Amino acid sequence: xxxxxxxxxxxxxxxxxxxxxxxxxxxxxxxxxxxxxxxxxxxxxxxxxxxxxxxxxxxxxxxxxxxxxxxxxxxxxxxxxxxxxxxxxxxxxxxxxxxxxxxxxxxxxxxxxxxxxxxxxxxxxxxxxxxxxxxxxxxxxxxxxxxxxxxxxxxxxxxxxxxxxxxxxxxxxxxxxxxxxxxxxxxxxxxxxxxxxxxxxxxxxxxxxxxxxxxxxxxxxxxxxxxxxxxxxxxxxxxxxxxxxxxxxxxxxxxxxxxxxxxxxxxxxxxxxxxxxx
Numbered sequence: 026x027x028x029x030x031x032x033x034x035x036x037x038x039x040x041x042x043x044x045x046x047x048x049x050x051x052x053x054x055x056x057x058x059x060x061x062x063x064x065x066x067x068x069x070x071x072x073x074x075x076x077x078x079x080x081x082x083x084x085x086x087x088x089x090x091x092x093x094x095x096x097x098x099x100x101x102x103x104x105x106x107x108x109x110x111x112x113x114x115x116x117x118x119x120x121x122x123x124x125x126x127x128x129x130x131x132x133x134x135x136x137x138x139x140x141x142x143x144x145x146x147x148x149x150x151x152x153x154x155x156x157x158x159x160x161x162x163x164x165x166x167x168x169x170x171x172x173x174x175x176x177x178x179x180x181x182x183x184x185x186x187x188x189x190x191x192x193x194x195x196x197x198x199x200x201x202x203x204x205x206x207x208x209x210x211x212x213x214x215x216x217x218x219x220x221x222x223x224x225x226x227x228x229x230x231x232x233x234x235x236x237x238x239x240x241x242x243x244x245x246x247x248x249x250x251x252x253x254x255x256x257x258x259x260x261x262x263x264x265x266x267x268x269x270x271x272x273x274x275x276x277x278x279x280x281x282x283x284x285x286x287x288x289x290x291x292x293x294x295x296x297x298x299x300x301x302x303x
Contacts, residue, residue, distance in 0.1 A: 026150070029139050030126035032084060034107060038115040038122070039076070046078040046120050049153035049188075051144065051175050053132065053167045055085050055110040055124070056230060059117070059223040060241045061194035062157045064211035064264055066117050067219065076120040078151060081110055082140065082171050084126045091234035105229050113226045117219070123147065133170040144178035153188050160193035160200060160267055161283040168196060172269075172279075179273050191273060192266040199244060200265040201251070204289050209266035210252070213245045217262070220245075 026035060026043075048069055050062040058079040059066070069077035085106030086099040097105070107124055114122035131137055148156075158175045159168040172193060179187055192209055194200075200208065213220065224238040225231055231238055245262040252263070272282040 026123075026147075028125060029143050032103075032126035034111075034124045034126070036111045036114055036122045036124075037120070038111075039118060039120045043078065043121055043151050045076050046151050046153055047075045048155045048157070049078045049080065049148075049151060050157040051080045051082070051171060053082050053129075053159065053165070053171045054088070055081055055106040056113075056224065056227045056237060057081070057159070057168070057196055058110075059113050059226075060237060061159070061196050061264065063213045063220055063223065063241075063245070065155060065157060066119075066223070067213065067215040070118055070216060070219065077117070078120050078153070079110075079114060079122045080144075080147060081122070081124045082127055082132050082174075083129055083167065084124075085110075087129050088229065089234055090229065092232055094229050094233040097229075102229070109227050109229060113223050116226060117223055129167045132167055132174065135170075135173070140174045141177045141181070144174055145181050148178055148182060148188075149186060152186055155190045155192070156188040157192050157194055157266070158269075159196060160198070161279050162200075162287070163195075163197045165197040176269065176273060176279060187273070191269040193269050194266050195244070195264055199248075200267060201248070202290050203265065203267060203286055204293060205252070207267065207286060207289070208252075209268055210260075211264045211266055212260045213262040213264050214249075214260050220262070 048065040050058045052058045066077055069075040085103045088102050088106055090097055110122055127140060132140055159172040161172055163169055179191060220242060221238060224241055245264055248265055249258050249260045249263045
């Protein structure tokens with residue numbers, strides 16, 4: 026494939042082709058895929074009919090670093106992060122991992138249409154049935170920028186080529202606040218050792234000052250237990266998502282769409298308090 030950035034890479038842990046990919050995750054950074062999209066990774070892991078592909082938008086230069094990595098330059102961190110992501114793809118048996126090599130500032134620049142164009146080309150080539158990305162309420166600006174570019178790219182696609190599902194997932198802000206009726210619940214109980222291994226691959230982050238392994242797995246367990254207050258757990262681990270297809274098919278802005286859910290949450294809280302104080 027031809028990429029817009031000279032530092033873009035593609036790794037094929039499985040077959041040397043993007044043919045047959047059914048599940049695709051578009052993420053901002055190396056390790057975001059393994060944190061937020063473990064459900065489809067685990068479903069594809071030992072499936073004969075589903076195949077996973079990951080796309081990472083940024084080059085990894087902005088990664089926090091501490092300990093043995095504290096003196097690494099941006100160029101050195103890029104190399105480390107790219108290889109860590111490739112290692113995760115091999116471990117998770119991805120069909121492919123694409124790393125597009127943009128800087129965070131390029132992703133966050135809404136006037137830079139190269140990012141949208143490249144995502145559009147990838148999506149039209151791969152045509153996944155299920156697409157996963159960040160959520161619009163995430164508190165990391167680069168994550169929000171990525172989902173905005175994804176929405177724009179999918180909206181540009183002919184309807185018959187679009188994914189059947191586009192699900193926004195949790196990283197830097199969870200989706201526990203979504204009304205339960207609006208949550209897409211994804212079972213992350215399969216292959217618990219794989220779930221841990223996929224995150225500890227990112228030694229530069231875990232050893233370098235971010236306990237993503239404990240945090241991501243702990244959140245999934247908490248989601249499963251605290252989802253139902255009056256029923257027993259249906260899963261031992263799960264992640265939450267938000268369906269973006271209604272937004273993609275409508276004329277609503279991303280702001281209008283996500284704020285509508287925030288307003289629903291506000292109304293639920295208000296109604297419960299008012300009902301219990303009468």
